[in-house]
Amino acid sequence: MPNTSFSPSIESRPTYAGLVPQGSAPSIMIADAEGAEAIMDLAERDAAVLDQAHLIYIPKGAKFGSKLAELGAKGYHEEASLDAAMTLINRLLGSAHMGTQLYLAGSEGMMGRVSALALSLGLPLDAIQMEHRGSIGRPMQCVHCKGVTQDVTTDPFTCSHCGLTLFVRDHFSRRLGVFQAVCVDAETPGVVPEIQEITA
Amino acid sequence: MSKQMMLEVTEVEPLTPLVTRFRFEHPEKAPLPIFSGGAHVVVEMPDGEMLRRNAYSLISDPNDASGYEIAVRREETGRGGSRYMHSEVTPGTRMRISVPTNLFALDPRARKHVLIAGGIGITPFLSHLRQLDLLQQPFELHYAARSRDEAAGLKLLPKSARIHVQISDEGNRMDLGEILTGQPIGTHVYVCGPEGLISAVLDVAARHGWPKGALHSEAFASPPPGKPFTVTLAKSGRTIEVSASQSLLEALEAAKVEIDWSCRGGACGRCETKVAACDGQIEHNDHWLSRDERAEQKKIMPCMSRFTGAALVLDL
Amino acid sequence: MTLQFNDETFRGDYSYFNTEHAIKRLPFPFDRDEYMYSVNIEAHPGGPKGSPFEFRFDVDEHYVSEMKDRAITLDDDPLRCQSLPHMELAGWDLLEIIMVSKAEDYPNLFTLHRDGNRWHWINRPLGIEQRFTFLDPTTLPCGPMEYITRQTQGDFALLHERDGNLWMDAGMVTSQADWSLDFDIGMNFFEWHAPVPKAKQMGVFDKALKFLLAMQQGQSYRRLNWTMTVNPRLDTSPENYHKWGPEKRTITPENVGRKQHLRIELQSFWRLPRSNAIAFPIRCYLACLEDICTQPKWGRRLHRVLRDIDPTLAEYKGFAVNQDMIVNYLSQFDDGAPTSPGIFPDA
Numbered sequence: 001m002p003n004t005s006f007s008p009s010i011e012s013r014p015t016y017a018g019l020v021p022q023g024s025a026p027s028i029m030i031a032d033a034e035g036a037e038a039i040m041d042l043a044e045r046d047a048a049v050l051d052q053a054h055l056i057y058i059p060k061g062a063k064f065g066s067k068l069a070e071l072g073a074k075g076y077h078e079e080a081s082l083d084a085a086m087t088l089i090n091r092l093l094g095s096a097h098m099g100t101q102l103y104l105a106g107s108e109g110m111m112g113r114v115s116a117l118a119l120s121l122g123l124p125l126d127a128i129q130m131e132h133r134g135s136i137g138r139p140m141q142c143v144h145c146k147g148v149t150q151d152v153t154t155d156p157f158t159c160s161h162c163g164l165t166l167f168v169r170d171h172f173s174r175r176l177g178v179f180q181a182v183c184v185d186a187e188t189p190g191v192v193p194e195i196q197e198i199t200a
Numbered sequence: 201m202s203k204q205m206m207l208e209v210t211e212v213e214p215l216t217p218l219v220t221r222f223r224f225e226h227p228e229k230a231p232l233p234i235f236s237g238g239a240h241v242v243v244e245m246p247d248g249e250m251l252r253r254n255a256y257s258l259i260s261d262p263n264d265a266s267g268y269e270i271a272v273r274r275e276e277t278g279r280g281g282s283r284y285m286h287s288e289v290t291p292g293t294r295m296r297i298s299v300p301t302n303l304f305a306l307d308p309r310a311r312k313h314v315l316i317a318g319g320i321g322i323t324p325f326l327s328h329l330r331q332l333d334l335l336q337q338p339f340e341l342h343y344a345a346r347s348r349d350e351a352a353g354l355k356l357l358p359k360s361a362r363i364h365v366q367i368s369d370e371g372n373r374m375d376l377g378e379i380l381t382g383q384p385i386g387t388h389v390y391v392c393g394p395e396g397l398i399s400a401v402l403d404v405a406a407r408h409g410w411p412k413g414a415l416h417s418e419a420f421a422s423p424p425p426g427k428p429f430t431v432t433l434a435k436s437g438r439t440i441e442v443s444a445s446q447s448l449l450e451a452l453e454a455a456k457v458e459i460d461w462s463c464r465g466g467a468c469g470r471c472e473t474k475v476a477a478c479d480g481q482i483e484h485n486d487h488w489l490s491r492d493e494r495a496e497q498k499k500i501m502p503c504m505s506r507f508t509g510a511a512l513v514l515d516l
Numbered sequence: 517m518t519l520q521f522n523d524e525t526f527r528g529d530y531s532y533f534n535t536e537h538a539i540k541r542l543p544f545p546f547d548r549d550e551y552m553y554s555v556n557i558e559a560h561p562g563g564p565k566g567s568p569f570e571f572r573f574d575v576d577e578h579y580v581s582e583m584k585d586r587a588i589t590l591d592d593d594p595l596r597c598q599s600l601p602h603m604e605l606a607g608w609d610l611l612e613i614i615m616v617s618k619a620e621d622y623p624n625l626f627t628l629h630r631d632g633n634r635w636h637w638i639n640r641p642l643g644i645e646q647r648f649t650f651l652d653p654t655t656l657p658c659g660p661m662e663y664i665t666r667q668t669q670g671d672f673a674l675l676h677e678r679d680g681n682l683w684m685d686a687g688m689v690t691s692q693a694d695w696s697l698d699f700d701i702g703m704n705f706f707e708w709h710a711p712v713p714k715a716k717q718m719g720v721f722d723k724a725l726k727f728l729l730a731m732q733q734g735q736s737y738r739r740l741n742w743t744m745t746v747n748p749r750l751d752t753s754p755e756n757y758h759k760w761g762p763e764k765r766t767i768t769p770e771n772v773g774r775k776q777h778l779r780i781e782l783q784s785f786w787r788l789p790r791s792n793a794i795a796f797p798i799r800c801y802l803a804c805l806e807d808i809c810t811q812p813k814w815g816r817r818l819h820r821v822l823r824d825i826d827p828t829l830a831e832y833k834g835f836a837v838n839q840d841m842i843v844n845y846l847s848q849f850d851d852g853a854p855t856s857p858g859i860f861p862d863a
Contacts (some may be wrong), residue, residue, distance in 0.1 A: 011711035012703065013450045025409040099409035122311045122386020124413025143696050143754045146595075164758060171711055175702035182754055186761030187837070203734050233733055236792040262790065299734050302792045307678055308602035334651075335605070413679065462730070470730060 004132040006200050014169040021046035026103040027053045033136030035106025036064030039085040105131045109139035112177030141178040156184045209293045219352035224268045233264035235300035237331030238324045244296040245284045254281040255464045259326035259487040273320040279445040282476030313339040318393025322353035344374045376404040392418045421465040423447035426506045432513045434476040448502035466504035480509010521580040532748035534577045539807045543568045544859045545740040549820040555723045560738035572617040589690040593697040597662050599686035606674045607661030609788035614664050647813045664759035670799030691750035691800045693743040713732040713828045733787040744835035767838045772845045773806035815849030
């Protein structure tokens with residue numbers, strides 16, 4: 001299943017161009033769930049990409065771990081969660097040299113969070129490659145309490161931190177790696193539109 | 201377009217046989233606008249019938265409002281702007297100078313700045329160095345020149361372990377691969393000098409996986425001379441003659457046709473002009489238009505480009 | 517000119533008011549009887565004596581109370597003022613422009629002595645006296661942008677120029693029309709304007725960006741923008757939407773004249789010298805419909821503009837839900853007579 005195609009939206013909604021191999025340059029690859037397939041596709045196009053790659057995989061229930069481990073990355077790391085992986089990711093990005101390629105594949109939540117970290121360390125945006133695979137659940141930040149609710153698939157939804165009912169916006173912050181959610185019933189408390197599934 | 205000030209030349213100092221430093225101050229010693237490292241000014245040169253405007257990087261301290269300094273390399277094959285500076289300008293000369301504009305600023309987010317200069321391309325880095333010193337940011341400067349005689353910047357550079365000079369006459373060449381390998385995340389690269397150096401740096405950087413967002417360049421292009429040609433203005437029907445050593449932009453300005461401009465060297469896009477009709481070949485000498493745009497011949501950059509053919513009509 | 521400062525609130529009991537003098541000098545944003553987006557930029561400063569266009573940073577009767585309200589908003593939510601680390605130099609540039617301008621334009625209210633980098637600033641209305649070293653942030657109680665914008669009316673965004681675009685990398689935002697600095701900081705020109713309906717397709721932003729990138733120091737510019745707010749509330753942030761949102765539904769035909777406010781933005785644009793950044797002040801003027809309609813030309817015009825406006829814009833500008841009541845109220849001031857072009861009230 002190839003890179004997800006998101007329907008045209010506002011200027012700030014990110015789009016993901018898909019991964020393009022950059023030879024055997026040192027690289028950091030991070031994938032979650034079905035993002036593994038994008039890494040496997042990448043390796044198929046050019047096996048050399050794994051030569052100097054650190055590959056971090058967060059399965060989230062998917063079963064691609066053993067296939068990824070066999071790809072021959074310089075370092076393969078399977079992590080229980082993105083939170084758990086952040087220590088290693090911080091270390092790898094922080095000590096990377098310019099010229100290191102960053103490949104991200106999988107959910108918007110993971111890609112948003114990791115690319116935000118990379119940007120904050122000084123990596124320009126055009127050094128970060130991203131490909132969306134799998135669930136279209138979004139990381140939503142409640143503009144009121146600033147808490148982030150992961151993997152949101154409905155609109156509206158309930159903030160997992162402060163409990164307000166929030167509607168989903170396409171407005172996205174690269175600095176934070178999240179979409180914006182705003183109280184849906186501020187003007188008419190209790191009057192909430194019908195819950196719908198988010199689509200790409 | 202830019203606000204202009206009438207300033208007085210107070211110092212003319214040859215730095216090398218080919219390069220001369222000029223200092224400008226306000227005639228009443230009023231403070232001049234301060235600027236940011238990498239900025240340039242446009243100097244107006246009334247040369248007989250021709251009014252030339254050339255852009256020069258500021259080499260003086262950005263925070264020093266007492267004067268502006270530039271360093272001009274004498275070019276024998278140009279249109280005469282640098283020759284004019286070297287032969288006609290002396291202390292006491294008054295000249296119209298634009299307010300500084302910056303198209304080659306440092307990226308203040310950078311964790312480290314790698315500066316690469318070739319020949320007269322050292323000039324913008326002289327003001328950059330002051331800014332880096334003020335902000336206390338890590339940098340390294342690599343300066344390549346053909347000979348010590350030609351290395352005009354040597355007199356003006358501070359002594360520093362972070363400044364590396366390569367004189368090719370002495371058998372030293374810049375190793376771009378080495379410079380561009382192993383730089384920490386967040387490093388930005390800036391290159392200024394001959395076209396060949398700029399392409400080499402961008403090429404080596406690309407091959408080493410550097411993202412474009414971390415690479416900055418400034419080319420010192422000035423309009424090449426060529427065969428005279430004529431353009432017609434669509435709205436008024438006027439015809440404008442462009443002489444051999446005049447740029448299209450200068451010819452339009454001489455004819456009092458207002459065109460927006462900034463760098464005057466084909467890089468910033470400000471003077472982009474629509475072409476209403478073209479029967480011939482536009483010689484695109486700029487760095488702004490895309491390959492497709494050049495082929496279409498519906499746009500021209502008057503600061504740098506010329507024309508040969510039967511007719512060129514501008515949408516002016 | 518002796519300026520009397522109002523003692524008023526922009527929340528709670530909403531004791532905010534405009535004197536007749538303040539009403540007459542409002543920068544009414546409509547120069548004709550209809551409205552659509554435009555890149556309506558003019559040189560700034562420059563305008564009739566006594567108008568908000570005369571001086572670089574207009575100080576009016578609301579100055580002291582507005583700064584008090586800003587301080588409350590910042591105490592409640594410090595994230596309303598942020599500066600990404602690389603923007604400190606731009607903050608100094610802004611501090612310099614504001615201090616120099618205000619000391620020159622309002623010598624009775626502000627004084628600036630400079631001895632090299634040793635500066636001495638006196639702000640009489642706020643009772644502030646500060647000696648500090650320019651460019652040394654340890655000599656000020658907070659960063660330079662925060663320091664000076666706590667003493668200057670209006671919101672401020674500092675834009676970093678790079679990659680042929682402008683990036684909102686610092687800001688003081690406590691009187692915004694429903695956008696979040698904490699969310700938008702770090703975005704570029706097109707991204708932070710993404711939620712504005714229709715403007716992108718009209719090419720308004722492309723033209724505006726081109727203009728801004730071409731700006732040089734020494735010449736600044738302004739334009740007018742507007743929205744509508746219920747109650748004279750400055751803090752209409754998304755963060756607090758669940759607090760002020762319900763107020764939008766309290767409009768009745770009896771109170772609409774006094775409660776419904778036109779919120780005018782006088783935006784200006786400045787190229788900053790040391791940082792090469794662009795300063796983008798957004799100065800806010802609030803006036804209720806009743807106040808505006810004391811000027812006959814404005815009453816007629818406002819009625820026509822709000823009656824005929826594109827519905828998507830009515831929604832975006834924040835008054836769609838009350839549009840009928842607003843238009844009905846205003847209709848009493850519109851006798852159909854022609855209105856003169858331009859924004860100023862007839863004498």
